[in-house]
Amino acid sequence: MGSSRKRLVPLIIFAILALSPLSGLAIIFAIFYIVNERRKFKTGDSVFTFHWDNTKEDIRKYWWLVLLPLASVFGQIVFAHYAMPTFNEHVMDRVAPMLHLGSLFILIPQLFILALGEELAFRGFAQEKLSNIINPKIAIILVSFLFAVGHLSIGPVGVVMYDVSFVFVDSILYGVLFLKTKNIYLTTIAHFLANLVGIYIFVLL
Numbered sequence: 001m002g003s004s005r006k007r008l009v010p011l012i013i014f015a016i017l018a019l020s021p022l023s024g025l026a027i028i029f030a031i032f033y034i035v036n037e038r039r040k041f042k043t044g045d046s047v048f049t050f051h052w053d054n055t056k057e058d059i060r061k062y063w064w065l066v067l068l069p070l071a072s073v074f075g076q077i078v079f080a081h082y083a084m085p086t087f088n089e090h091v092m093d094r095v096a097p098m099l100h101l102g103s104l105f106i107l108i109p110q111l112f113i114l115a116l117g118e119e120l121a122f123r124g125f126a127q128e129k130l131s132n133i134i135n136p137k138i139a140i141i142l143v144s145f146l147f148a149v150g151h152l153s154i155g156p157v158g159v160v161m162y163d164v165s166f167v168f169v170d171s172i173l174y175g176v177l178f179l180k181t182k183n184i185y186l187t188t189i190a191h192f193l194a195n196l197v198g199i200y201i202f203v204l205l
């Protein structure tokens with residue numbers, strides 16, 4: 001019991017940071033924790049470790065799971081464009097402070113770094129640590145709920161709920177992909193592609 005409580009402490013700190021106005025600190029905290037833990041216990045592989053052969057095999061087996069978030073985002077935005085016109089403006093207002101939307105050369109690296117940071121924090125740290133304490137499937141749901149709540153922003157209730165509901169669903173998909181592969185770079189690719197396609201569709205619409 002004491003060991004479980006001790007393992008919960010960093011997760012609680014992470015959750016508090018993720019829900020704070022300075023949510024970016026949660027990503028920094030998670031990365032530093034992973035690095036420090038690796039040094040402390042002198043472990044070999046970690047979520048940072050990249051194996052090209054394993055990644056190729058993971059892509060071959062789970063390509064459909066990589067593309068599902070992309071399809072989800074596409075459907076979400078296109079449907080909202082006709083049924084909920086204020087949704088696109090709401091999301092653009094939410095992401096604008098984080099992204100340089102005026103330059104594609106700056107935007108693409110930004111989207112990749114953002115996806116990598118969130119995947120390291122929410123999948124590589126939070127989901128992985130929580131899965132060592134509770135059922136991994138429950139861990140995916142809890143971490144995805146935290147991920148969705150962390151994306152809340154001011155707006156009409158219906159629009160906000162529509163927004164975070166799809167954030168929750170996409171996070172579930174990233175979580176399942178990580179559970180099956182333990183490959184943070186593959187979940188980053190899925191996350192990055194979904195974000196990139198989402199922004200591109202927003203611009204077109």
